[in-house]
Amino acid sequence: MSALDTTSCNSSNLQGFYAWTDTLKGIQYGPGCLEEALPNFLDLLGVKKVLIVTGRSLYEKTDVVKQVETVLKTRDAYGGVFYEISQHSPIAGIRKAQQVFKEADADAIVSVGGGSPIDASKAILYHIHKETGGPILKQIAIPTTLSAAEYTAGAGFTNEEGQKVAVSDLGLAPAAVILDAKLTLSTPERLWLSTGMRAVDHAVENLYRSLIPPPSKHLSYAALADLFVNLPLSKANPDDVNIRQKLQIASWMSFLPQKFRKYSAAGLSHALGHKLGAAYGIPHGITSCITLAPVVALMAETACHEDKEWLANAIFYLRIPSSGSLDKDILTLSDAIRGLVDKLGLTSTLTEYIVPKEDLPKIAERTLGRADGPLYPEVVKLLENMY
Incomplete structure (x- = not known):
C-alpha cells in the first residue's frame, strides 16, 4: 500500500503498537512557567551550556528571547544566540548555526519560536552527530506557535534547490518542552x-x-x-x-x-x-x-x-x-x-x-x-x- 493510498486500510483499531519517544523527558506547561521549568530541565538533562536558536523577528521585535537569556545567565548556562533561522529552515542558516554552536562550546540547544527554529535545531544536532560520530545532543523546545514541531523526531528543512528535505531519528525529538502561554503574546x-x-x-x-x-x-x-x-x-x-x-x-x-x-x-x-x-x-x-x-x-x-x-x-x-x-x-x-x-x-x-x-x-x-x-x-x- 502506498503511503498516501487511501483506497485500502492498514487497520489500527484492534492491533498495533504504541510507545513514547525515547528522548522526551518532560513537558512543563502553564502561564509563566519558564523561570521554573528551564532550570529544572537543565538539571534533569545535565546541560552545561546552550545555544539559543530562534528567528530574527522574535529576537529583534520582542522580549521573548531576552527572557530566556536571563534565565540561562542566572544559571551560567548561556552560550549565545543564533537568530538567522527563517521560514522553512534553509540549509544555509543551519550550516552557519552549526559553526556558531561549535564556537560556543555548547552541549545543547534551546529553540525558541515556531516550527522553523525547532526543526532547524533538530537538523543542526543531526548534522553535528553525523560529523562527530558522538551521541545526538539535546534540545529544549520553547514553542511560541501551535505548529507542534516539538513533538516529532523528524525535521524538515530546505535544501539548496529550494526543495523540502527531511532527516529523522528518534534521538532528534526534543528532550524537553516548555509550554508557557505568556511567551506567545507577541506572536503575530x-x-x-x-x-x-x-x-x-x-x-x-x-x-x-x-x-x-x-x-x-x-x-x-x-x-x-x-x-x-x-x-x-x-x-x-x-x-x-x-x-x-x-x-x-x-x-x-x-x-x-x-x-x-x-x-x-x-x-x-x-x-x-x-x-x-x-x-x-x-x-x-x-x-x-x-x-x-x-x-x-x-x-x-x-x-x-x-x-x-x-x-x-x-x-x-x-x-x-x-x-x-x-x-x-x-x-x-x-x-x-x-x-x-x-x-x-x-x-x-x-x-x-x-x-x-x-x-x-x-x-x-x-x-x-x-x-x-x-x-x-x-x-x-x-x-x-x-x-
Whole structure:
C-alpha cells in the first residue's frame, strides 16, 4: 500500500503498537512557567551550556528571547544566540548555526519560536552527530506557535534547490518542552491562528493516517473540540493567556509524541503542504488552510470504510448532528474546517502565492511519488480547485 493510498486500510483499531519517544523527558506547561521549568530541565538533562536558536523577528521585535537569556545567565548556562533561522529552515542558516554552536562550546540547544527554529535545531544536532560520530545532543523546545514541531523526531528543512528535505531519528525529538502561554503574546495573529489550523490538520489527518493507535485518534477528537472553540476565542481575545494555554495543550493533543516500529507517512494535506510550502514560500499554517478542507472532501470519495468512520465521527465532537451517512458527515467535516478558516480570516488560495497552474502535475507527482497512481488525477484536480 502506498503511503498516501487511501483506497485500502492498514487497520489500527484492534492491533498495533504504541510507545513514547525515547528522548522526551518532560513537558512543563502553564502561564509563566519558564523561570521554573528551564532550570529544572537543565538539571534533569545535565546541560552545561546552550545555544539559543530562534528567528530574527522574535529576537529583534520582542522580549521573548531576552527572557530566556536571563534565565540561562542566572544559571551560567548561556552560550549565545543564533537568530538567522527563517521560514522553512534553509540549509544555509543551519550550516552557519552549526559553526556558531561549535564556537560556543555548547552541549545543547534551546529553540525558541515556531516550527522553523525547532526543526532547524533538530537538523543542526543531526548534522553535528553525523560529523562527530558522538551521541545526538539535546534540545529544549520553547514553542511560541501551535505548529507542534516539538513533538516529532523528524525535521524538515530546505535544501539548496529550494526543495523540502527531511532527516529523522528518534534521538532528534526534543528532550524537553516548555509550554508557557505568556511567551506567545507577541506572536503575530496570523501566525498564531494559522499554526492553530496546522494543529487542526494534525488532528484530522491522524484519523486516517496508517499506524496511528486508537487512543491517539481519540485525543485528536479532543484536540479538535478544543481548537474549534478556542481559536475563534483567541482571535476575539488575543491577550487572554488562559485561552492561549488551552490552545497549546490542544496542539500537544493533536500530535501526541510517539515512536513507530514502521514509518507512518503524513496524510495527504501535510504531504501537499510540504511540496507547496518551501517551493512557493507559503507558510505551513497557511498551506493547511488551503489544503485540509479539500483533502477531507476527497476522503469521502476515496478513503476505506474504517477511515471514513473515524473522520465522520469527528463532527460529534464539534457538536454537529450526524446525517446518518458516512460520506455526507465527512463532507460536513470538510465544510466545518472551511468555515473555521473563514472565521479566523485565513482564507487563502494558490493564486495569492503565485503558484503556476502548469506546475500542478509536477506537484501532484512529487506528493504521491508517482504520476501513474490511483490518486494522481484526483490530486491534480484538487490542486486546480485551490485557485
